[in-house]
Structure formats: C-alpha cells, structure tokens
Amino acid sequence: MTADRQNEKRACYAVIFSSVRKNEHHGYDETAAAMETLARTMPGYLGHEAARGSDGFGITVSYWESEDAIANWKRHADHLAAQQRGRKDWYSDYMVRVARVTRSYGMKRA
Amino acid sequence: MTADRQNEKRACYAVIFSSVRKNEHHGYDETAAAMETLARTMPGYLGHEAARGSDGFGITVSYWESEDAIANWKRHADHLAAQQRGRKDWYSDYMVRVARVTRSYGMKRA
Numbered sequence: 755m756t757a758d759r760q761n762e763k764r765a766c767y768a769v770i771f772s773s774v775r776k777n778e779h780h781g782y783d784e785t786a787a788a789m790e791t792l793a794r795t796m797p798g799y800l801g802h803e804a805a806r807g808s809d810g811f812g813i814t815v816s817y818w819e820s821e822d823a824i825a826n827w828k829r830h831a832d833h834l835a836a837q838q839r840g841r842k843d844w845y846s847d848y849m850v851r852v853a854r855v856t857r858s859y860g861m862k863r864a
Numbered sequence: 865m866t867a868d869r870q871n872e873k874r875a876c877y878a879v880i881f882s883s884v885r886k887n888e889h890h891g892y893d894e895t896a897a898a899m900e901t902l903a904r905t906m907p908g909y910l911g912h913e914a915a916r917g918s919d920g921f922g923i924t925v926s927y928w929e930s931e932d933a934i935a936n937w938k939r940h941a942d943h944l945a946a947q948q949r950g951r952k953d954w955y956s957d958y959m960v961r962v963a964r965v966t967r968s969y970g971m972k973r974a
Binding site: 768770772803804805806807808811812813815821841845846847848849850851852853854855856857858859860861862863 | 878880882913914915916917918921922923925931951955956957958959960961962963964965966967968969970971972973
C-alpha cells in the first residue's frame with residue numbers, strides 16, 4: 755500500500771505509528787479496515803502506507819495536511835475506541851511520532 | 865526492530881523510506897546488513913526501525929539528530945553504491961521522505 759502519489763511535492767505532516775502485535779487477533783482486522791475507511795473521510799487526510807513483518811513488528815505512516823487534521827483524527831470517537839482496544843488487546847508495544855515532512859523524492863517504474 | 869528508546873523525547877529528524885521489493889534478491893541481505901552496520905557509525909544516527917510484509921512492500925524509518933547528518937549519510941560512498949544498486953536491482957518503486965519529528969509518545973509494557 756502506498757501513499758497517494760499526487761501529494762509527494764506538497765509539504766505535509768506524517769504520523770509514524772510503529773507497533774508490536776500480540777497474538778490476540780480478535781476484532782483486529784475488522785477494526786483496522788474500519789479505521790482505514792474512516793480515515794479516508796477525515797478532513798486533511800492525504801494517504802497512508804503500512805507494512806508488517808512476520809515477526810509482528812509493523813509501521814504505518816499516515817499523511818495529513820496539518821497538525822490540526824491529525825489532532826482531529828486522533829480524537830474521533832470511533833478512533834478513540836480503537837486506540838483503547840489496541841492498547842488493551844492488540845499491541846504489546848507501540849510508538850507514535852508526529853513529523854513535518856520537509857522534502858520527498860522517489861522512483862516509480864513505468 | 866525498534867528505534868532507540870532513549871531518543872523518544874528529543875526532537876529529531878526521520879527518513880521514511882518506503883519501497884517495493886522486486887524478486888531479485890542477489891546481494892540484498894548482505895548489503896542491507898552492511899548499511900545497517902555502517903549507519904550506526906555515522907555521526908548523528910539515533911536509531912531505526914523497519915518492517916516488510918509478504919507482499920514485498922516495506923517501510924524503514926531512520927532517525928537522525930539533524931538534516932546535516934542525513935545529508936552526510938546520503939552521500940557516503942558505500943551508501944551511494946547501495947542506493948544505485950537498489951534502484952537498478954532491488955526496488956520496483958520507492959519513496960524517501962525527510963521529516964522533522966515534532967512530538968512522540970507511546971507505550972511499552974513491562
């Protein structure tokens with residue numbers, strides 16, 4: 755999954771969420787899918803990308819137009835419930851870093 | 865793999881490298897290990913974390929004390945050779961984003 759490419763050149767904010775999954779999976783996939791769908795409807799959402807290895811460690815980076823958009827997403831009621839569930843059931847360890855993207859470049863093959 | 869935890873509270877810079885691996889693996893593991901070892905010796909290196917899923921999409925985030933430290937790492941001769949090899953052989957698609965971390969928080973269980 756890759757972030758929306760049209761946003762490459764625009765200054766934006768990134769939320770880097772790294773986490774270690776526990777073996778408890780009940781409800782995780784449904785909630786993750788629901789949060790992805792919900793995030794897309796939030797003002798200022800620009801895209802996201804995610805990877806998780808077989809060791810359970812994963813990184814999700816979401817991109818936003820502003821820090822206000824990030825704060826607004828963080829406090830959405832459904833998202834708050836998902837965060838609480840994540841802390842309780844799904845993650846043994848996580849870290850959130852908010853960062854302002856200052857430049858970006860890359861390569862995409864035809 | 866998680867970034868060095870003692871750096872959580874310090875403002876720092878992140879390099880978000882997202883990539884899609886091709887099926888060509890020759891030399892990749894050796895070079896990735898060598899680059900990780902080399903990065904640890906670079907001035908201003910704070911830590912890194914990486915995840916790659918079975919679909920070949922991966923995210924590596926490295927953390928640095930300054931943008932100068934990032935520029936210095938980017939132009940290291942061995943790293944330049946690895947970057948060239950990556951573009952030619954290992955990645956079908958990649959994106960680099962440089963970002964200034966403005967805040968971080970998380971949870972680590974005992």
